[in-house]
Amino acid sequence: MYKYxxxxxxxxxxxxEEFRDQVRRRLDGSLTEDEFKPLRLKNGLYLQLHAYMLRxxxxxxxxxxxxxxxxxxxxxxxxxxxxxxxxxxxxQFNWPKLADVPAILDALADVDMHAIQTSGNCIxxxxxxxxxGAAADEIADPRPTAELLRQWSTDHPEFQYLPRKFKIxxxxxxxxRAVTKAHDxxxxxxxxxxxxxGYEVLIGGGLGRTPMIGAVVREFLPESELLAYVESILxxxxxxxxxxxxxxxxxxxxxxxxxxxxxxxxxxAEFAExxxxxxxxxxxxxxxxxxAFKPPEFNLSxxxxxxxxxxxxxxxxxxxxxxLFEHRCSAYSxxxxxxxxxxxxPGDASANQMxxxxxxxxxxxxxxxxxxHEQNIILPHIRKDDLPxxxxxxxxxxxxxxxxxxxxxxxxxxxxxxxxxxxxxSIPIAQEISRRFxxxxxxxxxxxxxxxxxxxxxxxxxxxxxxxxxxxxxxAGVENYQITLGGDATETAALGDRAxxxxxxxxxxxxxxxLVEAYLRLRDSCRExxxxxxxRLGPEPFRxxxxxxxxxLAA
Amino acid sequence: MxxxxxxQGFSKDDLDGxxxxxxxxxxxxxxxxxxxxxxxxxxxxxxxTLLPKIGxxxxxxxxxxxxxGFSIATKLRHMGYxxxxxxxxxxxxxxxxxxxxSGFDEIEIDDELAARQPENxxxxxxxxxxxxxxxxxxxxxxxxxx
Numbered sequence: 001m002y003k004y005x006x007x008x009x010x011x012x013x014x015x016x017e018e019f020r021d022q023v024r025r026r027l028d029g030s031l032t033e034d035e036f037k038p039l040r041l042k043n044g045l046y047l048q049l050h051a052y053m054l055r056x057x058x059x060x061x062x063x064x065x066x067x068x069x070x071x072x073x074x075x076x077x078x079x080x081x082x083x084x085x086x087x088x089x090x091x092q093f094n095w096p097k098l099a100d101v102p103a104i105l106d107a108l109a110d111v112d113m114h115a116i117q118t119s120g121n122c123i124x125x126x127x128x129x130x131x132x133g134a135a136a137d138e139i140a141d142p143r144p145t146a147e148l149l150r151q152w153s154t155d156h157p158e159f160q161y162l163p164r165k166f167k168i169x170x171x172x173x174x175x176x177r178a179v180t181k182a183h184d185x186x187x188x189x190x191x192x193x194x195x196x197x198g199y200e201v202l203i204g205g206g207l208g209r210t211p212m213i214g215a216v217v218r219e220f221l222p223e224s225e226l227l228a229y230v231e232s233i234l235x236x237x238x239x240x241x242x243x244x245x246x247x248x249x250x251x252x253x254x255x256x257x258x259x260x261x262x263x264x265x266x267x268x269a270e271f272a273e274x275x276x277x278x279x280x281x282x283x284x285x286x287x288x289x290x291x292a293f294k295p296p297e298f299n300l301s302x303x304x305x306x307x308x309x310x311x312x313x314x315x316x317x318x319x320x321x322x323x324l325f326e327h328r329c330s331a332y333s334x335x336x337x338x339x340x341x342x343x344x345x346p347g348d349a350s351a352n353q354m355x356x357x358x359x360x361x362x363x364x365x366x367x368x369x370x371x372x373h374e375q376n377i378i379l380p381h382i383r384k385d386d387l388p389x390x391x392x393x394x395x396x397x398x399x400x401x402x403x404x405x406x407x408x409x410x411x412x413x414x415x416x417x418x419x420x421x422x423x424x425x426s427i428p429i430a431q432e433i434s435r436r437f438x439x440x441x442x443x444x445x446x447x448x449x450x451x452x453x454x455x456x457x458x459x460x461x462x463x464x465x466x467x468x469x470x471x472x473x474x475x476a477g478v479e480n481y482q483i484t485l486g487g488d489a490t491e492t493a494a495l496g497d498r499a500x501x502x503x504x505x506x507x508x509x510x511x512x513x514x515l516v517e518a519y520l521r522l523r524d525s526c527r528e529x530x531x532x533x534x535x536r537l538g539p540e541p542f543r544x545x546x547x548x549x550x551x552x553l554a555a
Numbered sequence: 556m557x558x559x560x561x562x563q564g565f566s567k568d569d570l571d572g573x574x575x576x577x578x579x580x581x582x583x584x585x586x587x588x589x590x591x592x593x594x595x596x597x598x599x600x601x602x603x604t605l606l607p608k609i610g611x612x613x614x615x616x617x618x619x620x621x622x623x624g625f626s627i628a629t630k631l632r633h634m635g636y637x638x639x640x641x642x643x644x645x646x647x648x649x650x651x652x653x654x655x656x657s658g659f660d661e662i663e664i665d666d667e668l669a670a671r672q673p674e675n676x677x678x679x680x681x682x683x684x685x686x687x688x689x690x691x692x693x694x695x696x697x698x699x700x701x
Contacts, residue, residue, distance in 0.1 A: 007691060014685075022649065030672050035647050038620060121620070151688040157656035158629050161622025227692065238626045239596070277633050281692050 001064060001368065002147050002292040004112040011154070012109040015116060019043045020102040042122060042160065044115025045101055049420045054093045054101060055118040056108060060128035060146035060170070061089035061371045061378075063113075065358035068369055070111040072354035078104050083354070085339060085347040087373045087411060087462055088167070089127045090118050094418055116154060121162045123153035123234070128170045129177045130372035133295060134334045134380035136326040140189035140197060142172035144289040145226065148281070152227055159234050163241035164249035166234070167206075176491035179373060181205045181214040182465060184251045185233060190220065197223045203233060203263075204255030207459035211495050212252040215260045217267060225271075228278040232270040236263070296366035298329045299383055309388040316391055318444075319402035324387075333384055337377040337394060338401040338409060342438040343431050346412045347375035356397040360390045373462075375411055376404065407449040407516070408434035411462055415455030415472065422455035424472025424479040429453055429508065436509050437516070446516055448529045450489065465489035467531045468515065469496045470508070481508045483515075485542055486534045497539050499546050511546050518545030557643075558669040560651065560662040565674045568663065575613045581605055595623040599630050606636050613663070616644040625657040632658040648676040652683035 004012075019039070026036040044055040056071070071091060075083045078100045079093040086092055096104060108114055118125050126149045128142040129135070149168055153159070159166070169183040180186025186202035199221045205214025221229050233251075240258075242248045255263055309316050325334040337357060340346050349357070357377055361369045364386040370378035382390055394400045403409045410433060413419065415426030430453055437443050452466030456473070463469030469484035481503050484496030503511050516530075522541055523533045534542060544550070559566050575592035576584065578601070588610035593602075595614055612631065614624045628640055642654050643663035654662055664672075 007686060007688075010686070011688070025672075025676065030676060031647070031649075035619065035649075039649055121622075148692070152692055154688050155653075156689060157653040157687070158625045159622070160650075160653055161620055161625065235626050235629070239623055243621060243623075273630075273633060279693070285692065 001062060002143070002289070008112065009109070012112075012114045012116070015043070015114070015155075016102060016105045016109055019105060023098070023102065038120050038161070041120035042117055043101075043105070044118040045098075046119060047420070048094070048418055049416075049422075050418070051095050052098055052101070053418070054096045054104060054115055055086070055090050056093070056113060056115045057118050057125040058089050058091060058113075058371045059150045060126060060132065060143050061130045061373075062128075062132070062143060063369050063371070064367045065362035065369070067111045067113055068354050068358040068361070070107060070113070072351040072358070074104055074107055075351040075354070082348055082350045084345075084414065085349065085371050085375050085377070087375060087413075087460060088118075088125055089130070089371045089373060090125055091371065092414075094414075119165075120160075121164050121166075122160050123149075123156065123162075123166045123168065126150050126153065126168045126170065127178055127183075127373060129173060130370045130374075130378050131177060131325060131334055131380065132172060132370075133293060133368075134327055134332075135173055135175075135177075136328045137175050138173045138328065139191075140172040141290075141293050142170035142178070142187075142189060143293045144286070145172075145187065145189070145199075146170045147289050147292070148226070148286070149230065152230075159238060162234075162238055163243045164246060166237070166251065168230075174491065176489075176493070177372075179462070179465065179489045179493070181493035182207055182211075182462070182489065183214065184237075185230065186214050187226075192220050192222075199223070199226065201229065204252040204260070205493075206250050206252040207462060207464050208250065209247060209457045209459070210250075210253065210256075211459065211464040212256065213493050213495065214252075215255060217260065217264050224280055225275070225278075227281060228274045229267075229271055232267050232274050235274075236266050236270055240266075295328075296368070296381060298332060298381070300329065300331045302331055303385045305385040306387055309391075313388075315395075315400070315402070316388065319391060319400055320387065322402050322406060322444075323404040327381070331384055333382055333387060335379040335382050335387065335390065336372070336404040337379060337399050338403050339376050339399075340403060340409050340430075340434065341398060341401045342403075342408055343435045345427050346410050346430050349377070353397045353399055356393055356399065360393050364390050373411075374409065376409070403434075403443065405448050405450075406443045407437045407446050407451060408443060410434060410451045410453060411466070412453040413455050413460035415453075415461075419455065419460075421458055422472070423457070423474040424455045424481065425505070426453045426455035426461055426472060429470065429472065429481070429505065432509055433512060436513065440513075442516075442520070445520065445526070446530070447526070448531070449516075450487075450531075452487070462489060463487070464495045465493065466496060467529075467534070468512070473502065475502070479505050481505065483511070483546065485539055486531065488531060499539065499543055500550075501547070514545045514548070515542055518542060556666060557663045558666065559641075560664060560674075560677050561660070562655075562678070564678050565669065570611060573611075575611070578602065578605070581609070593627065595621065595627055597627060599627070599634065603634060606634065606638075609636070609638055611639040611641065612636070613641045613643050614659075616642055616646050619645045619647050619650060625653060628654070628658040648672040651677050655683045656687060656689070 046053040169178040172189040201218040202214035366381040410430040412426040412430040416422040453470040454461035454463040465487040483499040487496030488494040590611040
């Protein structure tokens with residue numbers, strides 16, 4: 001894992017002092033409220049519905065036990081004893097007091113963490129595949145690239161006042177677990193015909209009120225030219241992105257209005273200019289980054305403890321069945337710890353749960369932890385024969401929910417319970433869905449299902465790319481939930497189709513039940529997933545299930 | 556009266572009395588040390604042939620949230636412009652280091668801002684030379700600096 005250099009340490013400390021000074025200068029009137037706002041946002045501090053919210057970066061989702069324990073202590077000391085893991089590999093604290101924020105930032109700096117550029121019109125926390133460094137299907141670990149981009153984008157003098165926020169995601173596998181196609185820049189590690197490493201570069205993806213799938217702007221970019229090229233994209237965007245309307249200010253709109261071919265030519269022209277002055281990144285630095293992420297020394301021995309437990313414990317079997325993923329080393333597994341207990345708040349973890357996760361990681365998991373954009377925690381390196389012991393610790397903390405990838409593994413934004421922008425509740429809807437399908441006992445029969453819920457049009461809950469997407473709006477003072485079908489967040493990314501009229505909160509759960517029943521009836525075998533069935537059959541049979549009254553009228 | 560902010564602190568405008576002219580006027584001028592005013596959406600390639608006879612460029616920031624000026628400054632430096640580069644308009648003290656690191660030499664602010672954000676807010680702790688990620692990563696870079 002990457003450890004802070006002396007410069008990182010110097011930088012984050014200086015930044016905390018700078019922010020402390022900015023808070024003071026806001027209070028003495030040197031800074032107007034308008035001037036202070038982007039400064040606090042660039043330090044992760046939002047003003048929410050009921051309180052301030054502090055969004056802390058977990059760069060590319062990678063952290064360790066010491067950092068997790070510090071997050072737990074922050075939750076206990078300055079918040080209400082819990083934190084909320086988000087869809088961008090951040091953790092949010094919902095109840096800090098403004099006066100405590102500099103002290104919290106100091107506590108973060110103590111463990112090589114920060115809240116820098118987790119908000120505001122700048123390059124945000126760089127995200128990556130949460131199985132990075134562990135997945136059997138990996139081509140290249142995306143984290144050295146992500147860390148390079150983190151450093152390069154941090155306090156970049158040219159790109160702190162962009163037209164709008166800017167998100168970068170990196171994937172190192174043919175399987176896309178980082179939603180790269182829904183980011184301003186998506187990078188996929190590939191090799192050219194000669195075997196040299198590089199990236200496929202996508203731009204202009206994004207969700208929000210105008211959802212778009214990213215387009216390929218460069219089929220192959222040599223690894224050594226990454227920063228010059230990314231800088232060129234950002235420069236073109238900074239100079240030409242729209243600033244007249246914040247809803248049309250993201251890169252995706254510039255791509256859409258300019259056309260990808262023309263914009264690509266502008267970027268290439270900027271890149272050609274830029275390269276004249278670009279001497280590359282110090283190769284020693286690149287090597288140091290790569291070696292910072294070299295895999296731990298795996299213990300390849302087997303005792304058979306895993307199989308013995310599987311045989312005698314159906315609870316463990318169910319968990320192993322859904323929550324484990326193939327590790328590159330056959331004696332190991334990648335374990336997903338679900339933060340979606342039935343009826344719970346997706347993404348929330350209590351301080352004690354965080355400590356339990358830290359203990360497992362430290363004792364059994366080569367001290368590595370990941371936060372996923374799906375709002376779960378990943379223990380990327382657990383030896384198979386240590387899984388029974390890890391499971392017991394999880395179970396003692398209520399973290400053993402065996403539902404990864406199932407209908408109750410829901411992404412949901414904070415919604416009206418916390419967020420100042422929300423137009424509807426998200427968390428209670430997620431809770432109801434998970435309770436309902438758990439009560440029906442058909443979760444496993446349904447199989448792979450991604451439900452994603454956003455409480456407003458800004459789409460923080462990624463509803464456009466959910467197999468079933470739910471968007472909460474407000475119609476004449478009443479919550480109204482629109483359903484989209486067939487969305488996909490992976491390498492075969494697609495935006496869901498809007499099914500039809502929205503549902504009230506009361507109508508929504510029965511409608512989803514009809515939808516799922518229709519899928520179970522229509523699928524060609526129990527192996528055909530909801531998404532596959534939807535792609536094969538098209539929207540009509542599913543719409544008919546959602547809106548039975550329409551069918552009756554037509555008959 | 557405008558106040559000019561430099562690393563040393565506040566000072567008077569030593570270009571006072573000189574008028575900054577637009578690009579069109581610059582093209583027909585025979586002055587060998589022009590001072591020109593550029594909007595933050597200027598077409599820079601068109602400026603290339605003029606650069607040798609430009610002594611000072613002023614770039615306006617219509618409001619502090621509009622960061623186009625930072626990219627214009629960087630591009631001018633990449634084009635080889637080594638003359639004086641001034642930011643003017645709504646630039647706040649918290650942006651001083653960003654402006655310097657993007658290639659600006661100085662910032663022109665009005666009296667109201669100079670009173671609200673006095674000199675010490677611009678220079679104290681704004682040790683913009685003390686190191687940045689960009690300098691560390693790209694330290695062998697050849698771009699002209701002043």
